[in-house]
Amino acid sequence: xxxxxxxxxxxxxxxxxxxxxxxxxxxxxxxxxxxxxxxxxxxxxxxxxxxxxxxxxxxxxxxxxxxxxxxxxxxxxxxxxxxxxxxxxxxxxxxxxxxxxxxxxxxxxxxxxxxxxxxxxxxxxxxxxxxxxxxxxxxxxxxxxxxxxxxxxxxxxxxxxxxxxxxxxxxxxxxxxxxxxxxxxxxxxxxxxxxxxxxxxxxxxxxxxxxxxxxxxxxxxxxxxxxxxxxxxxxxxxxxxxxxxxxxxx
Amino acid sequence: xxxxxxxxxxxxxxxxxxxxxxxxxxxxxxxxxxxxxxxxxxxxxxxxxxxxxxxxxxxxxxxxxxxxxxxxxxxxxxxxxxxxxxxxxxxxxxxxxxxxxxxxxxxxxxxxxxxxxxxxxxxxxxxxxxxxxxxxxxxxxxxxxxxxxxxxxxxxxxxxxxxxxxxxxxxxxxxxxxxxxxxxxxxxxxxxxxxx
Numbered sequence: 344x345x346x347x348x349x350x351x352x353x354x355x356x357x358x359x360x361x362x363x364x365x366x367x368x369x370x371x372x373x374x375x376x377x378x379x380x381x382x383x384x385x386x387x388x389x390x391x392x393x394x395x396x397x398x399x400x401x402x403x404x405x406x407x408x409x410x411x412x413x414x415x416x417x418x419x420x421x422x423x424x425x426x427x428x429x430x431x432x433x434x435x436x437x438x439x440x441x442x443x444x445x446x447x448x449x450x451x452x453x454x455x456x457x458x459x460x461x462x463x464x465x466x467x468x469x470x471x472x473x474x475x476x477x478x479x480x481x482x483x484x485x486x487x488x489x490x491x492x493x494x495x496x497x498x499x500x501x502x503x504x505x506x507x508x509x510x511x512x513x514x515x516x517x518x519x520x521x522x523x524x525x526x527x528x529x530x531x532x533x534x535x536x537x538x539x540x541x542x543x544x545x546x547x548x549x550x551x552x553x554x555x556x557x558x559x560x561x562x563x564x565x566x567x568x569x570x571x572x573x574x575x576x577x578x579x580x581x582x583x584x585x586x587x588x589x590x591x592x593x
Numbered sequence: 594x595x596x597x598x599x600x601x602x603x604x605x606x607x608x609x610x611x612x613x614x615x616x617x618x619x620x621x622x623x624x625x626x627x628x629x630x631x632x633x634x635x636x637x638x639x640x641x642x643x644x645x646x647x648x649x650x651x652x653x654x655x656x657x658x659x660x661x662x663x664x665x666x667x668x669x670x671x672x673x674x675x676x677x678x679x680x681x682x683x684x685x686x687x688x689x690x691x692x693x694x695x696x697x698x699x700x701x702x703x704x705x706x707x708x709x710x711x712x713x714x715x716x717x718x719x720x721x722x723x724x725x726x727x728x729x730x731x732x733x734x735x736x737x738x739x740x741x742x743x744x745x746x747x748x749x750x751x752x753x754x755x756x757x758x759x760x761x762x763x764x765x766x767x768x769x770x771x772x773x774x775x776x777x778x779x780x781x782x783x784x785x786x787x788x789x
Contacts, residue, residue: 351772352775353775354772354775354777354778354779358686358746358750358774359690359753360749385782385787386778386779387675388679388782388787389782389785390778391682392781392787393747393750394682395682396727396728396731396732397640397643397644398640399639401635401639401656402653405639405656409635409657409660413624413664414624418664418665419666419669421620421668422669
């Protein structure tokens with residue numbers, strides 16, 4: 344697509360009318376095109392006026408529910424400064440969330456209902472907890488949004504569901520999990536890449552977390568599969584138990 | 594603080610900058626300030642979401658999510674990138690559209706059939722609407738668009754259609770719809786006197 348073609352997409356973009364792949368492409372273009380970013384901002388202001396014109400009187404129950412909910416919702420800290428300098432960069436996670444939701448829904452189709460909601464909800468919660476968790480969640484989303492992402496879902500021995508999303512292009516693998524059996528505090532779920540017949544450590548599932556997502560340490564290239572074992576607290580350099588999950592990567 | 598958002602003559606139209614000020618206070622955990630934000634935006638959030646989703650229960654649920662999201666990420670609002678209202682409506686539209694698209698595969702057909710019967714959105718504006726002036730101005734400006742511009746913009750925004758779906762419904766080339774979405778919005782922008 345030429346630059347001129349891309350520029351005509353400001354309207355469709357401001358109205359959320361681009362299909363996912365084109366939206367990603369255009370978002371990339373926006374980072375380099377200040378005039379486009381300015382135009383998108385103006386067209387969004389315009390679209391907001393269309394929203395004001397269809398305002399309704401909300402039921403009082405909505406106010407009660409929202410006001411009752413917020414004291415229990417932790418607020419996000421301000422974004423790190425370098426992220427806010429470039430126009431539209433701050434759209435970042437908010438705009439990427441949809442990919443997580445959409446991809447997680449895709450995933451959800453193959454597994455038990457509710458996984459998508461859990462994955463999103465958990466990603467939300469993780470993000471609210473620490474800046475590190477937030478970065479982690481952003482990485483999970485980027486893997487889910489990668490055009491070459493492969494998705495494999497399987498049930499864990501002993502209960503729960505695991506989904507492995509790998510992108511060779513990004514060099515990243517995400518693991519989404521739900522309803523994992525809770526482990527005693529002395530144990531954790533450890534992730535592994537299977538490389539040349541050897542299990543290589545690829546990180547731990549956050550202790551105590553039974554539904555959520557994480558990004559594996561290391562790239563998927565060259566790995567035949569991803570495994571999960573139960574290990575003593577802190578993880579092990581090699582598996583000490585039989586895998587509860589083994590998913591091929593291909 | 595409620596005086597800012599509620600106590601004046603136009604409860605749902607705070608003075609320019611008021612919403613931004615409230616949001617700044619919300620970002621520091623001020624629940625009273627959030628009450629003001631709610632008053633200012635809840636009607637538009639719900640109205641917009643309902644346009645896209647139609648189903649009243651689902652719309653309320655999504656509107657609730659959006660409003661809680663505003664509380665949660667108030668500190669992420671960056672006034673250099675636009676108004677607080679545009680930021681909130683962008684979040685609302687996105688959430689509504691995501692909800693539609695994730696449910697779409699199964700209902701694509703009926704969705705499409707419903708849309709064929711659809712009349713321009715400004716004709717079905719509820720009598721409950723508070724913002725009469727705003728509505729009048731938007732209606733007047735929408736009427737200045739060409740039919741294709743108006744239909745493209747309202748189908749994409751109020752129905753949450755992609756430009757491909759819009760082109761399909763209007764039986765028009767993809768490139769034409771892309772262009773109409775842009776020049777339609779630009780004409781609207783100029784008519785409404787929007788600046789960013």
